[in-house]
Amino acid sequence: MSASTLDHLADKLAEDTLAAMDKTGEERLYTEVGEALGASSQSLEEAFLTAVRIRLAERNARRFLQRRLAELSASGKPGA
Template sequence: MGVVEDLGDDLAQRTLAAMEEIGDDRFYFQVAKVIGASSPTLEEAFLTAMRVRLAAARGRKFLDDALKARRGGGPIPLPPPDGAGAAAV
């Protein structure tokens, strides 16, 4: 990755940890606003990293839930309909 992507991803990882500690799953919008005031390029890299990491977390949760259900003898859950559960970024 380039320096902008590296910085955006590092900040995304730190922001995800802060969101968990703060208890606000939308906190990253505030971070993006602060970044965007100085560097729209870094803001976009940060938001891309956030979207990718949030999507990966949702995917891992769905996979874990499906395996847990299957191992428990229950039906595998259906994925949400298109667009449902996606963060608005």
């Protein structure tokens, strides 16, 4: 399997899993999916977990940025 196919499958599964997590509130669902993947493909498991972690990190960074911009705006600092 080519790396691009592996990454594509992992990315799609990560997107679907995060959507399911948002819908159900199951914050650790991705670990269960990762375990199921690991039973048959360690390579896909690693790519999937990386894709999930990247997306979760980006979400956290965006929340931080939104909070920080709101704080700056509320404080009346120039350029906020």
